[in-house]
Amino acid sequence: MAKSGNFRKHHQDLQELAGQIMQRLNPTQLKIDSGMLRELHNLLAMLTGKLSVHLSIEDMVLYPRLLRDSDRHVKDVAQKYHDEVGGLAKVYEQYHQKWSIPEAIRANPEQFSAETKRLFEALEKRIAREETELYPLYDRLPGGRGGQPMQSAA
Structure with a gap:
C-alpha cells in the first residue's frame, strides 16, 4: 500500500458519508420527517468526527x-x-456550529441544503487536488509509515 493509503481511505469514508447526507437533502421532508432528521444529524456527527481525525493526522x-x-x-x-x-477547516467549523442542532436544520432546510451542497463541492475539490498533487509527493518520500504518526527512536 502507498504511504498515502490511509489518507486516501479517510477520503473515501468522508465521500461516502457526504453521499449519504446528500441523499437526505430534501427540504420538504426534513421539515416533517423526524426520523430522517435524526439520521441526517447522526451522519453529520460522524462526518465531523472523521474529518477532525483526518485533519489531525x-x-x-x-x-x-x-x-x-x-x-x-x-x-x-x-x-x-x-x-x-x-x-x-474554519468554514466547516462555522457550518457545524450553525447546523449541529437538528432543530436548526428543520427551521431552515432550504438554506441547510444549499450550504451543505456548497461545502461538499469544496470538500470534493480539495480531496481531488490532494489525491492528484499532494499525496503523490508524500508517496515518493523515503521511509515512514503512511497515515500514522511516526514513532521516535528512543
Whole structure:
C-alpha cells in the first residue's frame, strides 16, 4: 500500500458519508420527517468526527514530513495546502456550529441544503487536488509509515 493509503481511505469514508447526507437533502421532508432528521444529524456527527481525525493526522504526520523535505517544490506545495486547509477547516467549523442542532436544520432546510451542497463541492475539490498533487509527493518520500504518526527512536 502507498504511504498515502490511509489518507486516501479517510477520503473515501468522508465521500461516502457526504453521499449519504446528500441523499437526505430534501427540504420538504426534513421539515416533517423526524426520523430522517435524526439520521441526517447522526451522519453529520460522524462526518465531523472523521474529518477532525483526518485533519489531525495530516497535521501530525503528512505536513511535518513534507515540510521537512529537502526539495523546495515539495515544501512549497505542502505549505500551500497546509495554509489552505486552515480556511476550509474554519468554514466547516462555522457550518457545524450553525447546523449541529437538528432543530436548526428543520427551521431552515432550504438554506441547510444549499450550504451543505456548497461545502461538499469544496470538500470534493480539495480531496481531488490532494489525491492528484499532494499525496503523490508524500508517496515518493523515503521511509515512514503512511497515515500514522511516526514513532521516535528512543
